[in-house]
Amino acid sequence: MSKFAWVTLTTNDTYSLGALVLAHSLRRAGTAHQLAVLVTPSVSEAMRNKLKDVYNVVQEVNVLDSQDAANLALLSRPELGVTFTKLHCWRLVQFEKCVFLDADTLVLQNCDELFEREELSAAPDVSWPDCFNSGVFVFRPSVDTFGKITEFAVQHGSFDGGDQGLLNQYFADWATADIKKHLPFVYNVTAYASYCYLPAFKQFRDNIKILHFAGKLKPWLIQFNSETKSASTPSEYAHAHDLIQLWWNIFCDNVHERLTDEMQSHGAVSSDNLKKPFNEEAGLAGALSQLRLGAQRTPEQEQYENLMRRQCWESGQIDYAGRDSFDNIWKKITQTLDAKPAKEADKTDNTLSYNQLLTQTATELLHPPTSEVSSPSLSSSPSVRSSSSSRAVPATNNVAATEPAASSKVATNKATINTPKATAPQPTRQAQPQTSQVKVEVQSQPQPPPPSQAQPQLQSQTAQHIVQSPNGAPVAPSRAGRQRAMRKFK
Template identity: 30%
Template structure:
């Protein structure tokens, strides 16, 4: 029997430089009182101290198994496929580590209309947010196709495969992937913004809402993330 515990928020850390963003995303989800658990996929290249810090924020820490990357993908692309191998979960919503959750949006994990759809992208094609259903069969199938991609982008192949499998695609609403630099959208959709994409942080020329989002990111980082990183680093230093 499936339970809410089988549905998780998921992100990834491919280098130590991703850790501050990933933890800030983590604490932003806790700030809005998500009822779901949080998971992170970590590259073997990430340092032990960073991994320890992540274990204090996230409920689950998985290691990216690079040996399964038989298609020779960049880790940033392979991690999207690797999430399909997490068979302990019924459904995951994968967020890029540079995202910030500003409102509770557990409904993304509650939606059932995409039962036959393995991946759900944002309608604008941005894969910074993905809803997926883990499946080893789909993982192996896509890996074989991607091995023959001949320069075609990974996202393009995933979307084409999905279109071939599903007659009527569903999409993730734009409010769950609002880019910070899209000033007009912020002014028009302030009440509907749920998750912000901070990939292109541009502190100058932002409207009021954009400035508030950056302030929120900094507040979460200063109050929750930085003390955690410092505490873990201090413990490690004392043990050396």
């Protein structure tokens, strides 16, 4: 048996879907070497049994976490911390040489020639070509190397918080030391492409040997129609539609029949969950196991599609030009509002009536219908305004005022206040008002505004009382009087 092996890693049952398709793509490409997969404790026993059907070695490893939240936040990819677990691949010392492949890769052509390369051989990363992409690399298993890399990680961390930054720091001479360790880009082609990348992708697509679904959108998260066995490829992946469909073709031919509803996305199996015909908590693998391929759509199919759409939304992949267009979203919102339960409608109507009652009561308090105001103030009587300025003048004495009847004419009531003789008012703020015989003229208010405008108008109205001395000169209010007026106004 070969002493070389293809190695991958899976941390849950969902990523195990990718590992299963990857293994079958290697078999289809006619590899002569063994297959090994590292699994963490969160992979269910049911999924491990399916992995054993296609992998020569299924080895459990513990989870290594970079704990580098700051750098991971820069990538908006906190899940990359557990990719430090990838370092366990150096402990597969039963093999002489290995090639590591991420579980989200797909082998399109035979690549056994990679085992002729030395450690650490890798392809340049599309975002920064002086760094290699750690989705595909050649290495030699060694416990000593594993210890050195983990010690380096503890001391220096990772510049991106994940395994790629760490390995590029540890193998820092990759870009300059030996050009033979630079794998051609066709061994690790990123499926997602920007506008300037598309012409090259179309030109060299027939030469691609390994396709890498790097990023948040994985092939198993793309909406899939079980009746037609076709994938609904997002627009940004339209150039790779046939390759994404190839992933699903392998899934339908070799993986689907091996799935069971016992497969979870995070490990533990609940007996209550297994009683349900379709359960989102059972994870994507369990949901896919219940689809009937090539058959008429079923309720399970519809629930699966809803689950897929939700996961696509959560990963930031939204079909704005299709099912998730604005028109469709607005149509759904309208249908939901039209289908509002009767009880909820009654509750809303009661709430509105209550609010209207509050508004009406407030209006009546602000504009009393009676013809007599016993305690004039800014909140319950016509407001007061000096004839020489717009300053509010408080009514500091007991004044009997009569509210005029409903009429468009201005009515005037007079009240006499017995006070000492007044002198000329002082222009400064510090001056105290001189007491005198004061004549108060009360102007009637205009018709009250509608209930919805009563409160705003009350706050914006200025005082309308005109206070004058016998000789017609205005009386300046005292500072204490102004403060009392402001408190009542508030």
